[in-house]
Amino acid sequence: MSLVYRNENPLFVHSAKNILDINGIDSFLKNEHGSTMGPEFGSSNLLELWVSNSDDCNKALSLIENESKKQAIKPSWLCGECKEENEGNFELCWNCQSNRGGL
Ligand SMILES: [Zn+2]
Structure with missing residues (x-):
């Protein structure tokens, strides 16, 4: 498993996941409902996007990067x-x- 994307705006993370879904990359979200652990555990409340297979990590990163360039408003x-x-x-x-x- 590899973390590929994290953003304080959940919309961005959901749209990144959507891109991975379209491209057949198995991914999942963490902190979707907010973390119950505080900062003392070293975790953040930011929504995170992970790929199940670390081999997909590089591909996922470049897909997300391309898409975020396109979507830059x-x-x-x-x-x-x-x-x-x-x-x-x-x-x-x-x-x-x-x-x-x-x-
Ligand atoms: Zn003019």
Whole structure:
């Protein structure tokens, strides 16, 4: 068993598990209902994602990393020229092609 992911936001951990499920990697969650042990036991209350088979660890890590890059939410921005709203991954205004830096 190997720990592959841990986050204070359970949503991220659940979505990471979903990715592993889709890719056929056997995984399970720890601390799903909160740990009953305190910090004196060296455990955290963060939700953890583990893979059952340590051989899947590297594959799981890269899947999660790729997915978290894809899902990285970039804030949308307003064009300084035409005031149109642009998606965060646009570098140029879709409307007037102004550079994003021109705010
Ligand atoms: Zn514009």
